[in-house]
Amino acid sequence: MIRVKSLSKDYGSRRAVDQISFSAAKGEILGFLGPNGAGKTTTMRMLTGYMPPTSGTAEIGGFDVVENSLEVRKLVGYMPESVPLYNEMTLMEYLTYMGEFHNIPDLDDRVDEVLEKVHLDNRAGGYVGNLSKGMRQRLGLAQAILHRPEVLILDEPTIGLDPAQIIEVRNLIREIGKEHTVMLSTHILTEVQQVCNRVIIINKGHIVAEDTPSGLQARLTGADRVNIKIKGEASELLPLITPLPGVMNVEAKKENELEVSMSAGQDIRPEIARLIVKNGFDLLEMQAASLSLEDIFMQLTQDEPARPSLDGTVDA
Numbered sequence: 001m002i003r004v005k006s007l008s009k010d011y012g013s014r015r016a017v018d019q020i021s022f023s024a025a026k027g028e029i030l031g032f033l034g035p036n037g038a039g040k041t042t043t044m045r046m047l048t049g050y051m052p053p054t055s056g057t058a059e060i061g062g063f064d065v066v067e068n069s070l071e072v073r074k075l076v077g078y079m080p081e082s083v084p085l086y087n088e089m090t091l092m093e094y095l096t097y098m099g100e101f102h103n104i105p106d107l108d109d110r111v112d113e114v115l116e117k118v119h120l121d122n123r124a125g126g127y128v129g130n131l132s133k134g135m136r137q138r139l140g141l142a143q144a145i146l147h148r149p150e151v152l153i154l155d156e157p158t159i160g161l162d163p164a165q166i167i168e169v170r171n172l173i174r175e176i177g178k179e180h181t182v183m184l185s186t187h188i189l190t191e192v193q194q195v196c197n198r199v200i201i202i203n204k205g206h207i208v209a210e211d212t213p214s215g216l217q218a219r220l221t222g223a224d225r226v227n228i229k230i231k232g233e234a235s236e237l238l239p240l241i242t243p244l245p246g247v248m249n250v251e252a253k254k255e256n257e258l259e260v261s262m263s264a265g266q267d268i269r270p271e272i273a274r275l276i277v278k279n280g281f282d283l284l285e286m287q288a289a290s291l292s293l294e295d296i297f298m299q300l301t302q303d304e305p306a307r308p309s310l311d312g313t314v315d316a
C-alpha cells in the first residue's frame with residue numbers, strides 16, 4: 001500500500017530526510033519511531049502529498065504522491081500532529097464540513113457512523129470547543145477515516161494526552177488498523193510495542209532499524225549480555241571465561257554473580273556453561289539480559305563512532 005524509495009527532503013541546505021526506503025502492506029500498523037527532529041513529520045507530509053520530496057519517490061496504492069496527488073488524497077486519511085478543529089462548530093457540523101471536500105455521497109450517515117466509531121456519538125450536537133484533548137484527538141481520527149481511506153497516516157496521535165486518553169486512542173487505532181493500513185509516528189517506545197506490528201526507527205533523517213517490535217528486541221537481546229549466578233567465587237571465573245572466543249568483557253557483579261558481554265550475534269552461552277561446570281562450579285542461573293526497546297532505541301540513535309548496524313553494515 002505504501003512504497004517509499006530513496007525519499008529525501010531538504011529545507012534549504014539542511015537535509016531533513018535522507019534517502020529513506022520502506023514499504024507497508026495492506027493491514028499493517030507501521031510505527032515510525034524517532035526522537036524530535038528525526039524527520040517523521042516531514043516524511044508523513046511527503047506521503048500525504050502535502051509537501052513535495054526533494055528527490056526519490058513515494059507511492060500510495062500504486063499512485064505517485066506527486067504525480068497523482070488527487071488520487072493519493074482519496075486513498076489517505078491524515079491526522080496531523082495538531083489537528084485544526086473549528087471550536088465554534090458542532091461535531092456534526094465539523095465532520096460534515098470536512099466531508100464535503102471529499103464528495104462523500106452518504107455524508108450524513110457516514111458522519112453518524114464515524115462518530116459512533118470514535119465513541120463520540122453522544123457529543124454529536126456539542127461544540128468542538130468543549131471537547132477534552134482526548135476527545136479532540138478522537139475527532140481528529142474520525143475526520144481522518146471519514147472518506148473511507150485505505151491508508152491512515154497519523155502524526156503523534158497520542159501526544160499530550162493523559163494516560164486514560166492514551167489507552168482509549170491506542171485501542172481505537174488498533175481497531176481501525178483491522179480495516180486500514182496505518183502508519184503512525186511516535187517518540188514513545190511502548191506505543192509501538194503495544195499498537196504496531198512493524199516498526200521503523202528513524203534518526204536524523206536516516207532509517208536505523210526496521211523490524212517487528214519483538215523481532216527487533218530479539219535481534220539485539222539474543223544473548224549479547226548474560227547474567228550468571230554460580231555457587232562459589234565469581235572472581236575465580238573471570239580469567240577462565242575472558243579468553244573464550246566471542247567474549248568481549250566479563251565483570252563480577254557480586255560475590256557469586258558475573259555479567260558476560262558477547263560480540264553481537266555470537267551466542268556462546270553453551271560454551272560458558274560447560275566451562276563453569278568443568279571447572280567445578282555449580283551453575284545456579286544463566287539469564288540473557290533483556291534489552292528494553294528503550295535500550296535498543298538508545299543504542300541505535302545515540303551519537304557514537306562507527307558501529308555495526310542491524311543488518312551488519314557499518315553506520316557512521
Ligand SMILES: Nc1ncnc2c1ncn2[C@@H]1O[C@H](COP(=O)(O)OP(=O)(O)OP(=O)(O)O)[C@@H](O)[C@H]1O
Pocket residue numbers: 011014015016034035036037038039040041042043
Ligand atoms: N519548515 C521547515 N523549515 C526548515 N526546517 C524544518 C522545517 N520543518 C522541519 N524542519 C527541520 O527538519 C528536521 C526534521 O523535522 P520533522 O518535523 O520532520 O521531525 P520530527 O521527527 O517530526 O520531529 P517532531 O516530533 O519534533 O515533529 C528538523 O531538524 C527540523 O528542524
